[in-house]
Amino acid sequence: MTRSPTALRGASPTAAALTAVLALVLALLSPGTARAAGLTATFAKDSSWDGGYTATVTVRNDTGSAVNWQVVLTLPNGTTVNNAWNTQHSASGNTHTFTGVSWNATVQPGGTASFGFVASGNGDPVGCTVNGASCSEGSTDPGTDPGTDPGTDPGTDPGTDPGSGAGTPVERYGKVQVCGTKLCDKNGNPVQLRGMSTHGIQWFDHCLTGSSLDALAYDWKADIIRLSMYIQEDGYETNPRGFTDRMHQLIDMATARGLYVIVDWHILTPGDPHYNLERARTFFSEIAQRHAGKTNVLYEIANEPNGVSWNSIKSYAETIIPVIRQHDPDSVVIVGSPGWSSLGVSEGSGPAQIAANPVNADNVMYAFHFYAASHRDNYLNALRDAASMFPVFVTEFGTETYTGDGANDFAMADRYIELMKQEKIGWTKWNYSDDFRSGAVFNPGTCAAGGPWSGSSLKSSGQWVRNHLLAG
Numbered sequence: 001m002t003r004s005p006t007a008l009r010g011a012s013p014t015a016a017a018l019t020a021v022l023a024l025v026l027a028l029l030s031p032g033t034a035r036a037a038g039l040t041a042t043f044a045k046d047s048s049w050d051g052g053y054t055a056t057v058t059v060r061n062d063t064g065s066a067v068n069w070q071v072v073l074t075l076p077n078g079t080t081v082n083n084a085w086n087t088q089h090s091a092s093g094n095t096h097t098f099t100g101v102s103w104n105a106t107v108q109p110g111g112t113a114s115f116g117f118v119a120s121g122n123g124d125p126v127g128c129t130v131n132g133a134s135c136s137e138g139s140t141d142p143g144t145d146p147g148t149d150p151g152t153d154p155g156t157d158p159g160t161d162p163g164s165g166a167g168t169p170v171e172r173y174g175k176v177q178v179c180g181t182k183l184c185d186k187n188g189n190p191v192q193l194r195g196m197s198t199h200g201i202q203w204f205d206h207c208l209t210g211s212s213l214d215a216l217a218y219d220w221k222a223d224i225i226r227l228s229m230y231i232q233e234d235g236y237e238t239n240p241r242g243f244t245d246r247m248h249q250l251i252d253m254a255t256a257r258g259l260y261v262i263v264d265w266h267i268l269t270p271g272d273p274h275y276n277l278e279r280a281r282t283f284f285s286e287i288a289q290r291h292a293g294k295t296n297v298l299y300e301i302a303n304e305p306n307g308v309s310w311n312s313i314k315s316y317a318e319t320i321i322p323v324i325r326q327h328d329p330d331s332v333v334i335v336g337s338p339g340w341s342s343l344g345v346s347e348g349s350g351p352a353q354i355a356a357n358p359v360n361a362d363n364v365m366y367a368f369h370f371y372a373a374s375h376r377d378n379y380l381n382a383l384r385d386a387a388s389m390f391p392v393f394v395t396e397f398g399t400e401t402y403t404g405d406g407a408n409d410f411a412m413a414d415r416y417i418e419l420m421k422q423e424k425i426g427w428t429k430w431n432y433s434d435d436f437r438s439g440a441v442f443n444p445g446t447c448a449a450g451g452p453w454s455g456s457s458l459k460s461s462g463q464w465v466r467n468h469l470l471a472g
């Protein structure tokens with residue numbers, strides 16, 4: 001254990017002092033131990049791996065009055081906080097300060113608030129204070145005036161949204177499965193999951209923070225996020241370890257917010273998925289192993305095959321799906337379709353060839369992508385036909401042209417939205433970033449500024465999609 005300058009301030013490094021720190025850490029690690037009166041905070045690891053972990057800290061208020069909390073954790077050298085959620089986080093050296101956000105800043109007597117973080121490094125906290133006193137002993141400091149707290153706004157509360165039933169999307173629908181031509185919830189009822197795709201994480205990783213994902217889950221009320229990891233164009237192939245680790249973190253961050261996740265293996269050029277076959281084996285094997293216990297992960301094994309036959313895509317799918325199933329036997333896999341996931345339309349064929357020769361595996365869906373200002377009635381009709389034959393997920397679409405830029409055609413996009421709603425076809429819109437192009441939902445500079453993630457930060461495609469998500 002590394003000696004913490006904060007926890008041991010003024011003490012000599014005697015065995016007694018070290019024992020005291022050990023007792024503190026044990027108290028932090030044991031949420032079940034007898035609770036002190038006052039304000040306490042407990043630390044628990046949710047999952048850990050070589051090089052990092054995710055943790056939840058729960059603040060409990062056993063004082064007689066409402067409290068605004070601030071938790072300060074001291075981490076040992078070599079361990080830092082990468083991302084945090086349900087909190088505002090700042091760091092100074094090894095000292096990490098966490099304060100509440102609108103929906104959890106004030107804790108009523110007898111109540112709790114919690115936040116989470118992803119650590120890089122495996123060290124446990126060596127010091128913990130809540131409102132200035134030891135986390136385990138309990139502060140009786142009532143904190144700052146709870147009357148000024150914005151936390152009573154029901155609209156930002158993740159748990160009590162009256163419009164969409166109780167709990168998060170994952171709590172509501174549970175483990176999703178293919179049933180016939182639809183995606184169904186844990187009870188076998190068709191469910192439409194709607195949300196956003198990220199941009200390529202090699203370019204717009206800084207748009208994916210605790211606060212931006214809070215906004216997507218709690219303010220935009222998305223059900224699902226698609227994590228786009230390009231393979232080429234400075235993507236995965238340049239640093240497989242780094243990109244895989246980041247995907248683990250992002251999956252955990254989305255999971256902490258009750259969102260479904262599509263893990264997008266974003267091949268584009270070259271368009272033959274076999275080009276990246278060995279990389280895909282390595283990546284999906286590790287991802288499936290790590291996240292098999294989760295109920296919210298869907299695998300998209302090839303973003304946009306192009307210039308390659310359906311038979312070839314099918315053989316790729318039948319090679320990668322067993323790699324995933326070996327670890328995670330019952331999660332949904334989405335297979336890219338010919339012609340940049342146009343179900344073949346942009347290369348002169350259509351959904352019939354898939355229906356005639358489907359992938360030989362269970363729990364499989366097929367991807368369809370459209371860009372409303374470019375892709376007109378023949379695409380819309382192909383989607384309608386496909387949905388009557390096999391399960392389809394629209395893992396990418398835009399209101400603009402296929403370049404991801406240009407003028408929006410909201411009227412055409414609304415026709416697709418209507419069909420997807422009727423047929424309960426899930427969708428994730430491209431893209432949750434502040435790229436300059438019209439398809440990126442935020443104005444340039446929004447991500448570097450840390451938001452805001454709505455209002456004046458939104459381009460018109462952002463306003464449009466947020467409104468659709470909120471309208472249900």
Ligand code: IDC
Nearest residue numbers: 233268303304340369396402403404435437
């Ligand atoms: C575009 C991005 C753009 C990037 C380009 C290069 O918007 O910033 O330079 O990719 O890869 C797709 C692809 C998706 C495209 C998107 C818009 O899956 O990667 O993103 N699009 O062109 N298919 C149809 C459109």
